[in-house]
Amino acid sequence: GGGITGTAIARDLALRGVNCILVDRSHINAGASGANHGVLHSGARYVASDPDSSRECKEENELLKKLAPHCIENTGGLYVAVKGDDEKYLADFPYLCAKAGVPCDPVDIKDALEMEPVLSKDIIAAYRTEDSSIDPFRASFENLAYAIKCGHVFMPYTMVEGFEIGNRKIQFIRVRNLLTGQEQTIEAEQVVNAAGAWVGQVAALADASIEILFSKGSLLVTNSRLARHVLLRLRPPSDGDVLCPGGTVSILGPSSVRLESPDNIKPTTEEVDLIIDEGVPIVPSLRQCRYIRAFAGARPLIARKKTEGTTDDRKISRGFDLIDHSADGVENFITVAGGKLSIFRLMAERASDQICARLEIVASCRTRHEPLPSTLHGTWTEPGLAPKTWLEKQKPDDLILC
Numbered sequence: 001g002g003g004i005t006g007t008a009i010a011r012d013l014a015l016r017g018v019n020c021i022l023v024d025r026s027h028i029n030a031g032a033s034g035a036n037h038g039v040l041h042s043g044a045r046y047v048a049s050d051p052d053s054s055r056e057c058k059e060e061n062e063l064l065k066k067l068a069p070h071c072i073e074n075t076g077g078l079y080v081a082v083k084g085d086d087e088k089y090l091a092d093f094p095y096l097c098a099k100a101g102v103p104c105d106p107v108d109i110k111d112a113l114e115m116e117p118v119l120s121k122d123i124i125a126a127y128r129t130e131d132s133s134i135d136p137f138r139a140s141f142e143n144l145a146y147a148i149k150c151g152h153v154f155m156p157y158t159m160v161e162g163f164e165i166g167n168r169k170i171q172f173i174r175v176r177n178l179l180t181g182q183e184q185t186i187e188a189e190q191v192v193n194a195a196g197a198w199v200g201q202v203a204a205l206a207d208a209s210i211e212i213l214f215s216k217g218s219l220l221v222t223n224s225r226l227a228r229h230v231l232l233r234l235r236p237p238s239d240g241d242v243l244c245p246g247g248t249v250s251i252l253g254p255s256s257v258r259l260e261s262p263d264n265i266k267p268t269t270e271e272v273d274l275i276i277d278e279g280v281p282i283v284p285s286l287r288q289c290r291y292i293r294a295f296a297g298a299r300p301l302i303a304r305k306k307t308e309g310t311t312d313d314r315k316i317s318r319g320f321d322l323i324d325h326s327a328d329g330v331e332n333f334i335t336v337a338g339g340k341l342s343i344f345r346l347m348a349e350r351a352s353d354q355i356c357a358r359l360e361i362v363a364s365c366r367t368r369h370e371p372l373p374s375t376l377h378g379t380w381t382e383p384g385l386a387p388k389t390w391l392e393k394q395k396p397d398d399l400i401l402c
Contacts, residue, residue, distance in 0.1 A: 001023075001024060001031075001193070001194040001195035001196055001198075001199075002022055002023075002024030002026070002027065002028050002029070002030070002140075002144075002154070002156065003024075003028075003029055003030075003031050003032065003033035003034075003140065003194065003196050004029065004033040004136055004139060004140050004143075004341060004344040005033075005194045005196070005336060005339070005344050005347050005348060005351075006022055006024070006192075006194040006195075007022070007028065007139075007140045007141075007143035007144045007147070008139075008140075008143050008344045008345055008347070008348035008367070009192060009194060009336075009348040009351050009352055010022050010143060010144060010147035010152050010154075011143040011144075011146045011147050011348070011367065011372075012348045012349060012351075012352040012365060012366075012367050013147075013152075013352050013355065013356075014146060014147045014149075014150035014151075014152060015365075015366040015367065015370065016352065016356055016361065016363035016364075016365075016366070017361070017363060018352075018355065018356065018359065018361060018363075019150075019151060019152060020147070020152050020153075020188075021152070021153045021154075021155060021186055021188065022144070022147070022152065022153070022154045022155065023155045023158045023160060023173075023175060023186075024154075024155070024156055024157075024158065025157065025158065025159045025160070025178065026156065026157065027156045027157065028137070028140050028141060028144065028156070029136060029137055029140050031195075031196040031197055031198070031262070031297065031298070032196050032197060032297045032298060032299060032300065032341075033136050033140060033196070033341065033344075034136060034137060034297070035217075035219075035295055035296060035297025035298075036136065036217070036219075036297055036341055037219060037242055037244045037251050037253060037254065038133055038134055038135065038136055038244055038246050038251065038341075039131060039132075039133065039134070039230055039242060039244050039341075039342070040061055040064060040065075040072055040131065040132045040133065040134040040341075040342050041057040041061065041131060041340065041342040042057065042058060042061050042077060042102055042103065042129040042130035042131045042132075043055060043056075043057035043058035043061065043097075043100060043102040044077070044079060044093075044097055044102050044104060044127075044129045044131065044232075045057075045131075045232065045237055046237075047093070047096035047097050047099070047100045047102060048089065048092065048093075048096055048236060049236065049237065050319065051096075051099070051100050052319055053319050053340070053343075054100045054102060055100055055101065055102075056319075056342075056343050056346060057340065057342045057343060058100065058101060058102045058103075058130075059346075060342055060343045060345060060346055061130055061131075061132070061342060062130075063345065063368065064134070064342075064345065065132070066371075067345075067367070067369075067370070067371045067372055068139060068142070068371070068372040070138070070142075070372075070374040071134055071135050071138045071139045071142065071372070072132055072133065072134045072135075073132060073133040073134075073245070073247075074132050075131070075132050075133050075228060075229050075230055075245055076128060076129070076130065076131065076132065076229050076230070077128065077129040077130065077131025077132070077229055077230040077231075077232055078107070078112060078115065078116060078119075078126055078127070078128060078129075078229045078230070078231050078232070079093070079104075079126065079127045079129060079232045079233070079234040080112065080119060080120075080123045080125065080126045080127075080231065080232070080233065080234055080282050081123065081124050081125040081126075081233070081234035081235065082120055082122045082123050082124060082233075082281045082282055083122050083124055085124075085233070085234060085235045086235050086236065089234070089235055089236060090124075090125055090234055090235075093127065093234060094106070094127065097127075097129075102129070102130075103129060103130050104127050104128070104129055105127060105128045105129075106125075106126070106127055107126040107127060107128050108126075109123060109124070109125075109126060111126075112126035115228070115229065116227050116228065116229060116231065118226050118227050118231075118283050118284075118285055119231070119282060119283065120281060120282055120283065120284055122281070123282065125234060126234075127234065128229075129232075131229075131230040131232065132230065133230060133244055133245050133246055134341070134342075135246075136341055139344070139372070141375075142372050142373065142374065142375060143372065145373075145375045146372070146373055146375075155175070155177075157177060157178045157179050158175050158176070158177055158178065159175060159176050159178055160173055160174070160175055160202060160205065161174040161175060161176050161183070162174045162205055163191075163205050163206050163330075163333075164185075165206065165329075165330060168326075168329055168330060168331045169330065169331055169332045170188075170191050170206065170330060170332055170333055171187070172185045172186060172187045172188075173185065173186045173187075173188065173191065188332075189332060189358075189359060190332050190333075190334070190355050190358055190359065191332060191333045191334075192334055192335075192336065192351060192355065193333070193334065193335040193336070193337075194335075194336050194351070196262075196300050197212065197214055197262035197298045197299075197300040198262065199212060199300065199335050199336075199337045200212045202335075203323075203325070203328075203335055206325060206328065206330045206333055207328065207329070208325050208328035208330065208333070208335075209328075210302075210323065210335060210337060211302075211303035212300050212301065212302065212303065212337065213258065213300075213301040213302075213303050214258070214259040214260070214261065214262045214298045214299070214300065214301075215256055215257070215258060215259070215298065215299040215301055216255070216256070216257040216258075216259045216265055216296055216297070216298055216299075217253060217254035217255055217256060217296065217297055217298075217299055218253060218254060218255045218257075218267035218268070218271040218272065218275065218294060218295070218296040219251050219252065219253035219254055219267075219275075219294065219295055219296070219297075220251070220252045220253060220267075220272060220275055220276070220291045220293070220294050221246075221249050221250075221251055221252075221291060221292050221293040221294070221295075222249055222250045222251075222252065222286075222289050222290065222291055222292070223249065223289070223290040223291070223292045224248065224249065224250075224289075225245050225246075225247070225248055225249055225250050226243065226245075226250040226283065226285065226286075226289065227243060227245055227250060227283070228245065229245070230242065230243070230244045230245065231243040231244075231282060231283065233278075233281075233282055238278065239253075239254070239255050239256065239274050239275060239278045240252065240253060240254075240255070240274065240275035240276065240277065240278030240279040241278060241279070241282075242254065243279060243282075243283055243286075249292070252275060252276070252279050252286065253275050254275070255267075255271040255274060255275055257271065259298060262298035262300070265296045265297075265298055266296055267294040267295065267296045271296075272291075272294055300337060300338060301338065302319075302320075302321050302337055302338040319338060319339065320336060320337060320338040320339030320343070320347050320350075321335075321336075321337050321338055322334060322335075322336050322350050322351060322354060323335040323336075323337065324354070332358065334351065334354055334355070336350070336351045345367055345368075348367065349365045349367060349368065352365065353365065
């Protein structure tokens with residue numbers, strides 16, 4: 001899988017001297033890794049619903065800001081509540097953040113409005129957090145660029161057709177190039193399934209079963225950047241409660257709709273209307289601003305016993321699982337599933353630890369300490385790179401038409 005987790009595993013293994021082949025049926029970040037807000041979470045969003053994920057996000061937020069600053073805009077976050085929001089949640093928020101070790105500082109209402117003039121005059125509370133904006137495309141390209149530099153192979157537009165299994169091991173993998181139709185076989189000592197929303201389909205090729213719930217999240221792109229900080233509604237996670245700056249634009253969302261399949265998903269008019277309606281109470285100008293695009297991704301959530309019967313996907317853990325398929329009769333096959341963009345490095349570390357243990361390679365993780373190199377491969381993702389001079393001179397009320 002060529003998403004943020006797969007490319008991070010490739011780099012982690014490269015740093016440990018383990019060669020690999022990365023296969024994806026499309027291209028880099030074609031799934032959820034390329035269809036998200038681009039928020040590097042501080043952990044504050046999950047302090048009530050998922051404290052373990054909250055702590056992981058907090059730790060990875062601090063690490064990534066040191067190790068990959070060229071992929072991150074350290075905007076900071078502002079959690080704000082308006083009249084009518086859940087007062088108990090508002091009262092508990094600073095205590096829960098402190099309990100999880102997540103930095104959270106109260107901000108005077110007047111100061112918050114000076115920091116972000118787009119905020120509603122009806123806000124009743126504000127807290128500053130360490131949420132920031134991350135470019136998931138640049139992070140993936142930089143991870144992959146390093147792996148390729150070390151001799152790894154990347155095979156885009158390549159579909160895994162099946163596994164040949166013998167003696168409780170995958171002997172080789174049958175793949176097909178979707179552009180040319182050419183078929184090949186790959187022999188590998190270990191096989192890692194990091195296919196995101198499609199991990200269940202890949203696992204099924206080895207007669208293994210993983211139950212994944214698909215939660216569709218739709219997002220809107222504004223025609224200009226509305227705020228400097230990541231703005232978040234101070235209430236339990238819900239629709240339209242995050243406005244994230246991304247270069248020259250802002251991204252508003254998300255929604256949450258249960259799906260049967262992660263393929264061919266698109267935003268609906270109803271979702272767009274709902275997202276805007278929910279965002280307006282904290283940023284009134286969202287009612288009048290121009291939206292230039294809408295997109296949707298499928299969150300792959302791991303179905304667990306305690307989630308049976310749950311219809312609200314926001315109550316399902318954002319944690320990840322590392323699944324050993326020895327119990328399914330395949331000893332050289334693992335799956336890494338679930339998780340969030342913010343903890344991609346940690347997911348790759350845990351998966352690479354297990355791979356190296358199986359290969360009897362004694363090599364510790366280096367991504368926890370070694371900076372992610374900045375290369376020319378990722379610079380094209382820099383927003384506004386070509387028309388930078390014009391953008392710097394642009395007046396705030398000069399609408400970008402195209």
